[in-house]
Amino acid sequence: MAKIIESVPNISEGRNQEIIEACVDQIRTTAGCTLLDYSSDTSHNRTVITYMGSPEACEEASVKLAKKAVELIDLTKHTGEHPRMGCVDVMPFIPIKDANTEDCIELSKKVGKRIAEEADLPVFLYEQSASAPHRENLAAVRKGQFEGMAEKVKDSLWIPDFGGQRIHPTGGVVAVGARPPLIAFNINLSTSDVEIASKIAKIIRRSNGGFDCVKAMGVLLEERNTAQVSINMTDFTKTPLYRVVELTKAEAARYGVHVIGTEIIGLCPMNALFNAAEYYLQIEDFDASVQVIENHLL
Template identity: 50%
Template sequence: MRLVGCVPNFSEGRNKTKINSIVEEIKKIDGVKLIDVSTDYNHNRTVVTFLGEPEEVAVAAYNACRRAVELIDMSKHTGEHPRMGAVDVVPFVPVKDVTMEECIELAEELGRKIGGELHIPVYLYEAAATKPEREDLAYIRKGQYEGFFDKIKQPGWEPDFGPREVNIKSGVTAVGARPPLIAFNVNLNTQNLDIAKNIARAVRNSSGGFRYVKAVGVNLEDKKMVQVSMNMTDYKKTPLHRVYELIKAEASRYGVSIAETEIVGLVPSEALLETAVSYLQLHGFRNEQILENYIYE
C-alpha cells in the first residue's frame, strides 16, 4: 500500500463545531485514515494529520480546505501563532512507497484547485517551491494576513495560483511537499513574553541558532505562562534533546525553569528514541532491541 501524509493547518482552534465540520470532510473519504487532530486555543489553530493513497488524500485535502474557507473568516481572526489564511498551510509528506516528486505533483494539483475554484492566492513552498526563497514558509508568511494586502502587489510576490489579490475572508494559502517535521513546544514558568522571544531567537536558524529549527515566542494566556513554539524541520540533523538543553540553559539565565513540553501531531519514533538514548547514556543501543519492532513485523 502506497501512503502519503497530509498535515493541513487551519486557522481555527476555538470553535469545536467548525473544527468538527472540517474534520468530517476528511473522514468521509474511503481509504483515508484520520490520525490526529490537535487544537490550540491560544494559537487559535488546528493541525490535522491523515494518511492514505495519494489520490484519496488529495480529495480529502481539497474537501477539508473547501469547508474551512466556508466557515473561517480571517478578517475576524486573532491568535498567537503566525498565520495568513483560513487554510494556512497544507503540506504533503511521503510516508511509504511514495516519492517527494509525487508529493510535489499533489501540491501543485491542490494549489491549482484552491486558486482556481476557491479564488485564493496560493504559494508553493518547501520542495514544491517555484522560487528558492519560497522554500521557507516563514519567508512567505512574514507580515501575516494583515501584511499580505500590500505585499502581494509588490514585485516578485505574484502567487503561483489564484488571483493576485488577497481574499479578504480566506486570506492566502501555502501548499507544499516536505519530509516529516516535529512541532515541538516548550512552556516556561513565566509570563514574561520577552524571555520566550529571546530564547526563540537563540534557537532558531534565521537568528543564528540551529540550522533546522524555526521558533517564535508566544503567550499562553490560559496557562499563565509563555511558550517557545518550534518546527523541527530535520530531527536527524538537529535532535530534540539538543534544542531542549539549549532552551533550558537559556531559561536559567533569566531565572526561569521549563514547566512542560508538548508535541503537536505525530512524531517519528526515531526522534524520541534518540532522545531516550542520549539522556539514559545508553552505550551501543540498537533498534533491534526494541520489543515492539518485532511485534509490528
C-alpha cells in the first residue's frame, strides 16, 4: 500500500527552453518521482508539468522546483495571455493510489510551509486545502495577478497562509492545494455554429445552474470548422463523463445537431472510463477494485 500522489505544477515560463528544462530537471532528479508530461504554451508563456510519486518525493520535488523557479523566473519581466501571480503559479496535489484528500491536504501544508521558508515565496493554500471558503477558488486567489498582489495581501482577507503579508519582488506568490483529478474533456458538434456550443456549455456548467463539477465554454475549432464544448471536469466521481455527454446529446438535438466525437486531453484516471463502461454496458454490481485484473498489480 504505497501512497501515490500526482502533482501538476504550472510555472510562468513557456518560451525560454533552458529555463523550462532547468525547472523540469528538478522533477527528473528527484528519486521516487515519475515525470509524466510537460507542455509549454508560448502565447500563455507558461509550462504545465505533470508528475507523480510518493508524498515524500512530491514534497522534495515541489520545494526544489520552487527554489529553481524563483532563481530563474522574473515576473517583473513576464508577459503572456494566461493570468499568473507567481514564478511557480500553482501547485495542486491529487490522490492517485492508496492516498486520499487528507493526505494531499497534509502534503500541501508541508510544501507550503517549506516553500515560504526555503524559497522565500509566500503561499496561499487553495481548493481543498483553503483556510477559508473565499480562498478555495484559484481564480479568486489569483485576482489582481502578480502586479496587484503586493496591494492585495495587505487586505486581512488575503494574508498568505505561509510567508507573511508580502510578496517576493520577482517571484510573487504561489497557490498550493489539494484537489480532485481534473479531466480536460471536449465534445465536438456536427455544426460550425459556435453559438450552439456556447448555449450547451451554459446548460452543463455549474455557474449557470448545470452540473456541480463542470466548467465549460463554447469554442470554434477553426482548422476543423467545428464548434466544440470545451470542458473541465473538476470531479468525475461526482459528475461522470457519460452524464455530460448524454445531456449534451439531448440539448444538441434541439438544434438538429449531434456529437461527432470527444477528446480527452492529457491524462485521466482509469475509474473515469470504468464508470462510463459500467453505465453504457449496464453492468450490474461491478467492483473494479476487485474485478479488474490490473488493479491487483497496483
